[in-house]
Amino acid sequence: MRCFGRHWQQRRGDAFTEAYAQSVSHRAPLLYLVVIFNALLVDWCFLHAAPLALLLVAPVIVLMAASRARYWLPSRVARRPVEQLRIDIQAMQRLGGWAALVFVAWSLGLYPYGDPGQRELLHFVIAVTMFAAILGMAHAPQTALRLGLAFTLPWSLFVLATGHPDAVAMALAQVFVTAVLLTMTHIQHRDFVRLELSRQLLARRERQTAELASAHYRQATVDHLTGGRNRRAILACLEEHLTGPDDAMRPWLALFDLDGFKHVNDTYGHAAGDHVLSTVNLRIGSVPGVSAHGRLGGDEFAILFDGSFDTETVMVAARALSAAIREPIAFNGATLRLCGSIGLHRVKGTTASTCLERADAALYKAKELGDGAIVLFGEEDEVALQRRITVMRQFNDCALGERLRLLYQPIYDCRTSRVVGMEALARWSPDGVEWQAPGEFLAIADATGRTGELTRLVLARTLAECRPWETGLEVSINLAARDVVREGFAETIAQIVIEAGASPASVMLEVTERALQLDPRRAAAQLIAFREKGFRIALDDFGAGWSSLSQLRDLPLDRIKLDRELAAALSTDPGARAVTGMIVALAWQLGIGCSIEGVETEAQAAAARALGIHLMQGYHFGRPELAAEALRVYAQAVA
Known part of the structure; x- marks a missing residue:
């Protein structure tokens, strides 16, 4: 029916097919009920007037209408696939007009046998059936159009041909009403399409919202690597x-x-x-x-x-x-x-x-x-945890400068019998009475993110208390593991040294092997940055843990500090002396100096000297002291 314009065409698509079928399923059974009632009514009125052959047409119409009404019941339509629904709707469009022509033809066949009253009944039945058909197919406009034409044109032409005194008026009335009903059908179909488009849009948005919510839920709860819980x-x-x-x-x-x-x-x-x-x-x-x-x-x-x-x-x-x-x-x-x-x-x-x-x-x-x-x-772990939590809170909340104390241990050069440097050893107290070594609070400083602050404070105070530009002493400070890999830290501490009036060359930065394990590439790059700023670098506690001799070749080191465990074994363990001698010889060939810490006896010092180690520190040469006492001892030694 393209000649009647695209507005009479039904929309395509599965969603519209289902919507049309659902609408027809609620209207078609009622329409067929009207056809059944009217057919039986006409047949009963013409029971003694018309031939038997024409009267038997009514039961056939009733059976066909009852079958179609049952076929279009909503419960049956809901179970059909969309492909079958599309076929059903197309079949209704094709057969609807022919079924109407059959009903009109049967009515016209009865018309000559009726008296004036029976003929008026036929006029009424045809009009009512047509109205019901057009309204019943309001959401199937092509079917409604075919039904309207099939009812109106044959019947109007027949009425005009009978010579009825009101034939023209009756034909005009039927044509006019049919046109109005078809116009109403067109408007209803347009509104139906708009409503269905809105419903489909809303359904799409709801589906998209559900998919988005599901995606957000998966993103919020599912680990993207393992596929399990995050x-x-x-x-x-x-x-x-x-x-x-x-x-x-x-x-x-x-x-x-x-x-x-x-x-x-x-x-x-x-x-x-x-x-x-x-x-x-x-x-x-x-x-x-x-x-x-x-x-x-x-x-x-x-x-x-x-x-x-x-x-x-x-x-x-x-x-x-x-x-x-x-x-x-x-x-x-x-x-x-x-x-x-x-x-x-x-x-x-x-x-x-x-x-x-x-x-x-x-x-x-x-x-x-x-x-x-x-x-x-266990229970003992609970006690330790509570103590750690308490200390961590105290460390995190305190003014670090007020709770920090620096002790200095001399670095002794056996060749000149002089103190040539001081290593700064930090002590922290939660209460000003009990002082903790770095081994006890450094992990807490790392957990609270205050290692950088701690290092900066130790460096500034060491320079202020030891005054290397006056004493000529080398000062050593220990860098935390995170300080070694922290971007821009070399510039930060270089600025502190310059503002204090010292030279970076007078500062020895001691790094541990653990600091190099965190991120070896970044650590190596940072050590180069420290060296470019003028600092000297020492590898602390060498010989403990997983010490690798390749580090001596690959890293920009000025000195290695042998671990105190090697110092303790030098005087009694030939194996320790052999290992130490090998390390010293390799360092000498690479142009790297050696020192040893933890020397507590003269025997240990003598063994170290015999292996070519001249820089030593330990209780044999001096215990860690406050700056005033450490510098006083140094001054006496110089004098």
Whole structure:
């Protein structure tokens, strides 16, 4: 029906097909009910007037209408696929006009046999059936148009041909009313289309909103590397257990940290690291007794074990987890082997953070033990944790300059029998009475982010108290691990030295091997930056831990300080003397000076001198003292 304009065409698309079918299913059965009623009414009125053949047409019309009404019941339409609905609607468009012509033809066949009253009834029935047909197909405009034409044109022409005195008026009335009804149908279809477009738009937006919400939920709760729970999700799961009513069934919280994961990333690449994390996540989930798990960040996972486990059972489960992680992991032809440390804690308290603190304290002890150790947080750990928390709060809240004291230990040159330098040793006190060495509070300074402030304060005070531009002494300060890799730190401390009136060449910066392990490339670049500013650099505690002789060649070092453990063994252990002699010879060939710390006896000093070491420090030469006393001893030695 394209000739009638595109406005009479039904919209295409699955959504519109379903909408048309749903609308027709609520209207078509009522339309067919009208056809059935009118057919039976006409048949009854002409029962004794018309031939039997014409009267038998009514039952056929009734059966066909009843069948179609049943076919278009809403419950039956709702079960059909959209492809079948499209066929049904197209069939209705084709057959609707022909069915109307059959009904009109039957009515025209009865017309000659009726008296004036029966003929008026036919006029009324045709009009009512047409009105019902057009209104019933209001949302199927092409079908309504065909129905209107099939009813109006034949009947109007027939009325004009009968010579009825009111034929013209009747025909005009029917044509006019049909045109009005079709116009109303067109308007209803237009409004229906607009409403359906709005509904589809709203449905799309709701679907997009749901998809966006689902994506946000996945982003907020799913770890992008492992596909499991992320930090937020696993902590939320822990919070749910904390708010539960049964304290006896609260789960065990385990913090799991991979040992050697950085080596995998550095050696095989980040793709290998991601594969390891995904594999570890799957293996954790396969361990019996694990109720939930997720990655907190990096290579650290949080695991919830069944709350019904007792201490022995949860340790068995933790060992099973450790054994599962130790299984080889294949990646691109390589075999990766890792282990992990585990800290366990029975969930208590009211917040997830308190539980994490205790599990983390147990994990810290496990990592110190090494080799994939498992540590259960106990009562003594609670006491130590509370003390650490108290000290951390005191350190974080204090004015660091008021709670800091510097002691100086002399560096002795055996060749000239003179003190040539001072090493600044920091002491911090939470109360002004008890003073702690760096080994006790440096980790707290690192945790609170105050290592940079501490280093700057130590350097400024050392320069002010020792005045190297006057005494000619070399001053040594220790850099924290984070200071070594902190961008721009060389410029910061160089400015402090210049403002104090000293030369960077009079300052020896001592770095530890741990500082170089954090980020070897960045650490090497920073050491070069320190050297370019004029500072001298010493590698502290050499000979302890994982000391590598290649560092002596690759790093810009001025001096290495042999560890106190070597000093303690020099006078009694030939092996220690052999190792020390090799290190001294290699350093001499590389143009690097050597010193040794921790010398406490003359025998140790003599052994060190015999191996070619001339710079020494230790209790044999002087204990750490305040600046005034240390400089007084130095002045006496000079005199």
